[in-house]
Amino acid sequence: xxxxxxxxxxxxxxxxxxxxxxxxxxxxxxxxxxxxxxxxxxxxxxxxxxxxxxxxxxxxxxxxxxxxxxxxxxxxxxxxxxxxxxxxxxxxxxxxxxxxxxxxxxxxxxxxxxxxxxxxxxxxxxxxxxxxxxxxxxxxxxxxxxxxxxxxxxxxxxxxxxxxxxxxxxxxxxxxxxxxxxxxxxxxxxxxxxxxxxxxxxxxxxxxxxxxxxxxxxxxxxxxxxxxxxxxxxxxxxxxxxxxxxxxxxxxxxxxxxxxxxxxxxxxxxxxxxxxxxxxxxxxxxxxxxxxxxxx
Ligand SMILES: Cc1cc2nc3c(=O)[nH]c(=O)nc-3n(C[C@H](O)[C@H](O)[C@H](O)COP(=O)(O)O)c2cc1C
Numbered sequence: 001x002x003x004x005x006x007x008x009x010x011x012x013x014x015x016x017x018x019x020x021x022x023x024x025x026x027x028x029x030x031x032x033x034x035x036x037x038x039x040x041x042x043x044x045x046x047x048x049x050x051x052x053x054x055x056x057x058x059x060x061x062x063x064x065x066x067x068x069x070x071x072x073x074x075x076x077x078x079x080x081x082x083x084x085x086x087x088x089x090x091x092x093x094x095x096x097x098x099x100x101x102x103x104x105x106x107x108x109x110x111x112x113x114x115x116x117x118x119x120x121x122x123x124x125x126x127x128x129x130x131x132x133x134x135x136x137x138x139x140x141x142x143x144x145x146x147x148x149x150x151x152x153x154x155x156x157x158x159x160x161x162x163x164x165x166x167x168x169x170x171x172x173x174x175x176x177x178x179x180x181x182x183x184x185x186x187x188x189x190x191x192x193x194x195x196x197x198x199x200x201x202x203x204x205x206x207x208x209x210x211x212x213x214x215x216x217x218x219x220x221x222x223x224x225x226x227x228x229x230x231x232x233x234x235x236x237x238x239x240x241x242x243x244x245x246x247x248x249x250x251x252x253x254x255x256x257x258x259x260x261x262x263x264x265x266x267x268x269x270x271x272x273x274x275x276x277x278x279x280x281x282x283x284x285x286x287x288x289x290x291x292x293x294x295x296x
Contacts, residue, residue: 001278004292006182007149007205010128011107012068014038015274016199018151018184020209021072021111021132023047025219028057032064033217037270039208041069042109045096049087054096058103068107070130071100075112077160094121101125109151112160113138116145132186132207134165136174139183149182150175151207155243156188158210158254169201176202190256192276199293210256215266225263233258 005016017039019031024047031041043061048054061069073093080090097108097118108122111132119129123146131142132151139150152175153159154168166174168187175183185203189195190211198206212218214229231238233255241252260269281291 001274001281001288002290003274004290004294005199005204006294007184009294010149010182011040011070013040015270016203016205017195017270017273018042018070018205018207019212020186020207021074021109022209023074026072027219028061028064030212030217030219031069032061033215033266034212034270035065035067035069037267038067038274039270040107041065041067042072043069044072044074045100046074046087051095051099055099055103058100058105062103069105070107070109071096071105072109072111073097073115073118075110075115077113079114090117093118097121101127111151116142116147119146130184132184134160134162136166136171136178137164139175139179143179143181147181149184149204150179151184151186153207154185154187156255157186158242158252161244168198172198172201172203188255190254190259192273192280194256194259195273196277196280199291204293208256210253211260211269212266213253213257214260214263215269216263217266222263228253228257229260229262231257 003015007016015038019034019042021042021044026042026044027047031043035041045054076088080088083089083091106127108127109130110118115131122129128148130149131147133139134153139152142150152171154171155165156168168185172185182204184205184207185198186207189198189206195206214225
């Protein structure tokens with residue numbers, strides 16, 4: 001089946017799947033396996049405190065894949081200084097953007113607050129700017145600032161939360177009504193039903209974060225992967241942790257881990273997700289060779 005959504009069309013990817021941004025782990029080997037499996041792999045620039053190593057990783061990525069990939073820049077939840085030694089200054093962020101532009105990268109994703117200065121530079125260079133946020137309100141602002149697409153992370157997802165964070169269901173159905181730009185659904189999605197469900201809610205693609213943590217290519221140490229894969233997502237403590245509206249929330253896996261029981265190759269995870277989604281569609285009487293959300 002051919003998968004056609006606004007996101008597959010704009011980004012030139014086979015499946016409407018975008019890799020999460022991973023502080024600590026989102027580097028060329030991992031990201032290229034996602035791109036080579038048909039989605040959009042993401043390299044998180046801040047994983048390279050030395051910009052020279054970021055440049056080398058981009059060059060490595062080109063050797064590992066000829067498929068599209070994106071760069072992520074995660075912003076802190078406070079205003080950035082203009083200059084200084086700290087990695088988190090506007091100048092430093094723009095330095096990373098410049099390196100990526102010079103390496104012919106054209107897809108940029110940002111997360112957090114006040115990222116439009118990055119979007120402006122990316123647009124000047126002819127690239128695409130996708131912003132990730134947790135509130136529909138912030139998504140509307142980013143659209144007004146010119147974002148070419150928005151990822152909205154629901155309460156089910158891991159990462160930063162806002163006290164007003166809503167569920168993925170509410171986010172995506174409301175975003176579909178209120179935004180014109182393509183929407184990427186994130187938060188708690190780990191299997192073919194979640195994937196198809198998000199597209200039915202109005203998403204143009206799905207962002208996989210936690211679901212990738214148990215894959216072979218994920219560079220997290222094996223013992224941590226095993227621990228995460230054995231988590232009881234119905235446990236009270238786990239529940240409290242993941243649904244805690246705390247902006248300082250750490251990177252615990254989300255409930256999406258509950259769909260996975262063993263370490264498998266990333267390509268297998270994606271192929272199974274797509275194959276099962278196609279089987280579900282067929283069981284519903286959908287007999288087209290093309291899944292197309294462009295019309296509505
Ligand atoms: C280990 C880990 C590290 C992450 N690091 C970042 C990060 O640096 N920046 C960011 O925007 N999101 C980060 N995220 C969040 C993901 O990019 C994605 O938004 C989230 O995982 C989606 O929800 P899900 O985990 O339920 O799929 C991280 C997630 C995990 C699991």
